[in-house]
Amino acid sequence: MGKAKGNQQSVADEDGRKRLRSLAAVDEVLRQPAAEELLTRYPRALVVDAVRAVIDRLRAEILDAQAAGEPAAAGTDDLTPAALVPWVASLLETAVTPSLRRVINATGVVVHTNLGRALLPPEAVEAVVTAASGYTDLEYSLARGDRASRQDHVHDVLCTVGGSEDALVVNNNAAAVLLALAATARGGEVLVARGQLVEIGDGFRIPDILRESGAELVEVGTTNRTYLRDFEAAWTERTKALLRVHTSNYRIVGFTAEPSLEELGALAHDRGAVLVDDLGSGALAGLDLFSEEPALTDSIAAGCDIVTFSGDKLLGGPQAGIVVGRAAAIGAMRSHPLARALRIDKLDLAALDAVLRLYLDPERAIASIPTLRALAAPLDEVRARAGRLRDLLIGAGVPGDRLDLLETVARAGAGALPVTEVPSIAVVAETPSGEAQRRAELLRRGVPAVVCRVQDDRLLFDLRAVGDDELDDLAGAALLALV
C-alpha cells in the first residue's frame, strides 16, 4: 500500500516536472500570430496581464496536482504557446464584458434580494435613461437659476403618498435607520424591545446599526413579551428615542405582547424623546396580500416621528431609504453631517420620482409596477403563462410527457414578506436521472441566465415572477437544458 502510494507520487512528480518544462513563457505566447491579432484589439498591458494570468493558473494547477500525487488535469496536456492563446482571448473577452448579467427569475421569489429585488416600471426606466444620458436639474432651480436640493424632486409627492408632514430619501433603508438614530439619539440611549433585536438579512443587525449611530442600545422586556411598563422602567434621563423594528423575516408566535405604537408614541412625546419606526418593506399599495403588514398610515397616525422603509421592496422602486414623519425629527436628519454620506444617487432618485408619482393613482401603480403586478396577478393568469411556456417547449420539440404544470408556493421574498405565501404555478420538467442539478447550472450559465428551482431531481420553473415578455427567452434557454 505504502509502496504503491510512493510510486504514484513519484509518477506525479515526474509528470508535473515535465509539464512545467513545457509550459510556454509570456514572450513566446505574445509572438504567436493569433496573439498579435489580440494586441490590435486590446491594450498591450491588458494582453500581457492576461497571458501571465493564464500561465500562472496553469502552473498552479500543475503544482496542485503534483502535491496531491494525482495526474494533472487534461487542460494542461498541451502547453505550447499556440495552445494558450485561445485561453488568453477568452480571459480578455470576459474582462471587457460587464459582469452584471440579465437573469430570468423562475424561482417564484418575487422580491429576490440576490437577484436585485424590485424591477422598475417603464415610467421609471425612462426617467433613469433621461437622467443618465443628459444633464438634469438635479440640484438646480430652473426658476431661480441657482442651487437647490435633490430632495425637492420627491419631497412633496412623498408627503402626499405617505400622508406625512415631512419626508427625506437616502441611499437605502439601512442608511435611513442609521441616520435617524444618529440625528436623534447620538450620545444617548435608545430603547428597543428585545424581540426586535434581529438580523434582517444581508447582515443588517439592529444592535450593530445602533452602535454605529453613536447611540446606546437598551434592551427592554423579554423575547416574546414586552409591555409599556417595561419601557417606562427602563427610562433614564439619557433616553432619547424608542425604536420599533418590523421583524418581517421573523415572527414570534403564540404567547406574545408588545405595546401599541400609539402607546409608545405617547410615552416618547410625554418625555421629550422620539419614536422611530423601521417599517422595512413599506407597502403603499392596498393589496390584500399586504393586509397583515403594518401599514404606513398606521405608523403616521400613531404619531411616529420617523418612519423608514426600503424603496426596492414592496414599494417596487429603486434602492432607496425612504423616511417620512414629523418635521422636527426629519429636519434633524436632513442637516446631520451623515446625510451627505448617505445621500441617494441621481439615477435612483429619478426612478423613485417616477414610481412615487404612479402611487398618486393606486390602480395605476398596481397595473404598472412589476413587483405589484407579479404579486397581484390572479392564479389563472400565472397558470396561463405556465401553459404558454409548456406549449413553447413542446412546439420546440420537448416531449409533452416530460412537462407538467404544478401548483407551487411563491413568496414575496426575503427582502419583503418572506413568510407570506402566494399560490403559484410552475412548469416542471423531467431531466435524465441525476441530471437536474447539472442542468440547473447550465441554465444559470446561459444567456440570458435562468435561475429556477430543483425539486425531486426535476427542474421547476415558477412563473409568478416571470414576465410575459420573457417567455420566449425562457423557453429558448430551457430548451437547451432539456434536450
Ligand SMILES: *Cc1c(COP(=O)(O)O)cnc(C)c1O
Ligand atoms: C430590509 C430591511 C432593512 C434594510 O433595508 P435596505 O433597504 O436593504 O437597506 C432594515 N430594516 C428592516 C425592518 C428591513 O426589513
